[in-house]
Amino acid sequence: MRDVVCRHGGLEAVSGVGLDAAPGERIALTGTNGSGKTTMLRAVVGLHRQVTGEITVGGRGCRTAAEWAWRRKACAWIPQRPAAGRFPLLARELLASGGDFGGALAAAERLGVGGLLERPLDSLSGGQLQRMHLARAVGCVTAGAGVVLADEPTAALDFAGQEEAAAVLTGLPVTLLVVTHDRAMAGRCDRVLEMAAGRLREVS
Numbered sequence: 515m516r517d518v519v520c521r522h523g524g525l526e527a528v529s530g531v532g533l534d535a536a537p538g539e540r541i542a543l544t545g546t547n548g549s550g551k552t553t554m555l556r557a558v559v560g561l562h563r564q565v566t567g568e569i570t571v572g573g574r575g576c577r578t579a580a581e582w583a584w585r586r587k588a589c590a591w592i593p594q595r596p597a598a599g600r601f602p603l604l605a606r607e608l609l610a611s612g613g614d615f616g617g618a619l620a621a622a623e624r625l626g627v628g629g630l631l632e633r634p635l636d637s638l639s640g641g642q643l644q645r646m647h648l649a650r651a652v653g654c655v656t657a658g659a660g661v662v663l664a665d666e667p668t669a670a671l672d673f674a675g676q677e678e679a680a681a682v683l684t685g686l687p688v689t690l691l692v693v694t695h696d697r698a699m700a701g702r703c704d705r706v707l708e709m710a711a712g713r714l715r716e717v718s
């Protein structure tokens with residue numbers, strides 16, 4: 515990222531951020547509530563569009579629909595508050611949407627939600643839904659994604675689940691950018707960055 519600025523209307527949520535992530539690097543992004551972490555990650559995957567500056571993944575920017583399609587495959591996204599949608603998918607359909615159902619199913623089993631595949635997403639608990647999204651992200655990776663962007667992926671999990679999820683996420687052969695307030699997750703990362711009022715600084 516170079517000089518990335520993200521706005522919500524008149525509000526500047528991300529203020530001139532620069533960030534280089536080396537291939538395979540695991541970066542934890544911490545910081546105060548409302549400091550712009552979610553907005554910044556959403557900008558990378560095209561879910562936030564009021565953006566200036568430059569964001570590249572694997573050296574590629576995004577101007578055309580084809581470039582956005584490549585970006586969505588290259589980046590697995592784990593949302594903070596996953597929406598079940600108005601016509602909720604079954605968990606099985608969510609897992610299949612990552613591109614490798616088998617890989618996602620194996621992860622779902624490891625994460626203890628392999629028995630919930632026929633359940634509509636809106637019937638899952640917060641922690642079960644978060645585990646299912648994590649499993650989907652693993653399927654994205656086995657289907658070829660080289661980057662995982664995760665927004666507080668362990669926030670709804672119990673202690674054992676937090677450990678397991680952190681192990682799964684940080685064990686993936688990807689470049690990882692994870693927003694987290696979870697010290698165990700941050701401790702497994704190579705670098706910890708802190709965001710405050712839209713700006714990034716290195717912590718460790």
Ligand SMILES: Nc1ncnc2c1ncn2[C@@H]1O[C@H](COP(=O)(O)OP(=O)(O)OP(=O)(O)O)[C@@H](O)[C@H]1O
Binds near residue numbers: 522546549550553
């Ligand atoms: N849809 C929106 N419309 C207007 N303002 C928004 C919107 N989403 C976020 N904001 C504002 O943008 C700023 C950054 O929000 P963001 O969600 O990126 O912060 P965050 O660091 O992820 O916070 P948290 O740790 O609480 O999840 C905040 O001031 C927030 O109120």
